[in-house]
Amino acid sequence: MANYLADNQTRFLDELLDWLRIPSVSADAKFHADVLRAADYLKTRLEEAGVQNVEICPTAGNPIVYGDYLQAGPDAKTVLVYGHYDVQPADPYELWTSPPFEPVIKDEKIYARGACDDKGQVYMHVKAFEMMMRDGQGGVPCNIKFMFEGEEEIGSNNLDIFVKANKEKLQADVILISDTGMLANDVPSIEVGLRGLSYHEVTVTGPNRDLHSGLYGGAVQNPINALCEMIASLHDENGHITIPGFYDNVDELSADERAEMAKAPFSEEEFQKSIGLPASYGEKGYSSMERTSIRPTLDVNGIWGGYTGEGAKTVIASQAHAKISMRLVPHQTSAEITALFQKHFASIAPAGVTVSVHPHHGGEPVVTPTDSVAYKAAADAMETTFGKRPVPTRGGGSIPIVAMFKSELGLDTVLLGFGLDSDAIHSPNEHFGVFNFLKGIETIPHFYRNYAAAE
Ligand code: BES
Ligand code: MN
Ligand code: MN
Numbered sequence: 001m002a003n004y005l006a007d008n009q010t011r012f013l014d015e016l017l018d019w020l021r022i023p024s025v026s027a028d029a030k031f032h033a034d035v036l037r038a039a040d041y042l043k044t045r046l047e048e049a050g051v052q053n054v055e056i057c058p059t060a061g062n063p064i065v066y067g068d069y070l071q072a073g074p075d076a077k078t079v080l081v082y083g084h085y086d087v088q089p090a091d092p093y094e095l096w097t098s099p100p101f102e103p104v105i106k107d108e109k110i111y112a113r114g115a116c117d118d119k120g121q122v123y124m125h126v127k128a129f130e131m132m133m134r135d136g137q138g139g140v141p142c143n144i145k146f147m148f149e150g151e152e153e154i155g156s157n158n159l160d161i162f163v164k165a166n167k168e169k170l171q172a173d174v175i176l177i178s179d180t181g182m183l184a185n186d187v188p189s190i191e192v193g194l195r196g197l198s199y200h201e202v203t204v205t206g207p208n209r210d211l212h213s214g215l216y217g218g219a220v221q222n223p224i225n226a227l228c229e230m231i232a233s234l235h236d237e238n239g240h241i242t243i244p245g246f247y248d249n250v251d252e253l254s255a256d257e258r259a260e261m262a263k264a265p266f267s268e269e270e271f272q273k274s275i276g277l278p279a280s281y282g283e284k285g286y287s288s289m290e291r292t293s294i295r296p297t298l299d300v301n302g303i304w305g306g307y308t309g310e311g312a313k314t315v316i317a318s319q320a321h322a323k324i325s326m327r328l329v330p331h332q333t334s335a336e337i338t339a340l341f342q343k344h345f346a347s348i349a350p351a352g353v354t355v356s357v358h359p360h361h362g363g364e365p366v367v368t369p370t371d372s373v374a375y376k377a378a379a380d381a382m383e384t385t386f387g388k389r390p391v392p393t394r395g396g397g398s399i400p401i402v403a404m405f406k407s408e409l410g411l412d413t414v415l416l417g418f419g420l421d422s423d424a425i426h427s428p429n430e431h432f433g434v435f436n437f438l439k440g441i442e443t444i445p446h447f448y449r450n451y452a453a454a455e
Helices: 002-020 029-049 119-134 157-165 223-232 255-261 268-274 334-347 373-386 401-409 434-453
Strands: 052-057 064-069 078-084 104-106 109-111 143-149 174-177 189-194 196-205 297-305 319-328 354-359 391-394 413-415 431-433
Touching: 002 029, 002 109, 002 119, 002 434, 029 052, 029 064, 029 119, 029 143, 064 157, 078 119, 078 401, 109 434, 119 143, 119 434, 143 157, 157 401, 174 373, 174 401, 189 373, 189 413, 196 223, 196 334, 223 297, 223 319, 319 334, 334 354, 373 413, 373 434, 401 413, 431 434
Parallel strands: 078 143, 078 174, 174 413, 189 391
Antiparallel strands: 052 064, 064 143, 104 109, 109 431, 196 319, 196 354, 297 319
């Protein structure tokens, strides 16, 4: 197997680079034709690898690419592999050192939008499958269903519908996803939790038009001032979120569980240095690792209003806007938190303005089992290829579809991710290590063999 990978790695990389050239940005309608081209490219590569029944399933939005290989037989286990071929917008383009859709390999890393999230990681699965088909090491030991969507970065609304309508077709024993990260290339880890999400756009409205700030200033509640005060009040001096009831259902980890978590190698100093922070920040009583995984958060993602152009314009804006998100942990639900946020945010509006809260897509938190046959197969696979037992970690990001797979299909997920926090996903200069890409391709077949062999 090492031979097949070594002999073909240049081609594997070239194919991935070709795919990364297609700007499959789901958030922006002007890329719609590219999204379709990216789906088509994936379909062709799956077929070439030997996947059968490959189809582009239309939805009300971007298509789902489905294909399967069921030749392992009716008694073999079935794995449903999920990933996404859509990518985040690349803005701001001027901060990229090379253009986001002209991938290059620099310092052993692939630089492009989607290199890690998630095209690079999806492509590991395509090439791992090809390798099992062709390397003469015993073939494909499990039945595999591949399902790749084009709307993960905008909330997976149509996948939701697709899954509910195709429960029979998607029947499997476990879900396998490579769309998360690990601690470091020499510290393999497997994420066993994801946070949920409640996301809102808020608008604060004051006077019925923009006003001269000299003629009216002082006698008018300024919507931008008001919005800032409201946002500032959402955290107290200890970094706790002040929304009444927000923490009511939060699953508090025991001292033992927290001690276990603290064993994972993590350097506060390195963490701060890696993103240029002058000091640590967060909820009192918790470590940075806990703050970004087992604790819920509230953050402003964007804020705008008034005059932001060149020079000075003296104005009191009629409206101010912000996008506010909350990351949720077990056992908070997005419906519960959305309702609490809407009620609270409206209630803290000062006199002189009105507030509207518009919720966007949400998602539920998950914790995946570490005592399952599939988790053990993944941990053993990583131990084989990294030479070290992976540690389980709780992740801070969200993949809302994972909770849906559990509720609709009754299936647990294994998050076999190979990214690093430093890969700059969603940021300028996103990249994915060539080491990580190849390690993924090497590890995935071990997962199937371990899983097939387990009781
Ligand atoms: N792959 C990420 C989520 C992720 C990254 C989880 C790293 C764990 C580690 C996914 O594509 C993503 O960006 N999810 C969004 C939510 C989605 C609803 C837009 C997120 O976490 O912000
Ligand atoms: Mn992703
Ligand atoms: Mn993403």
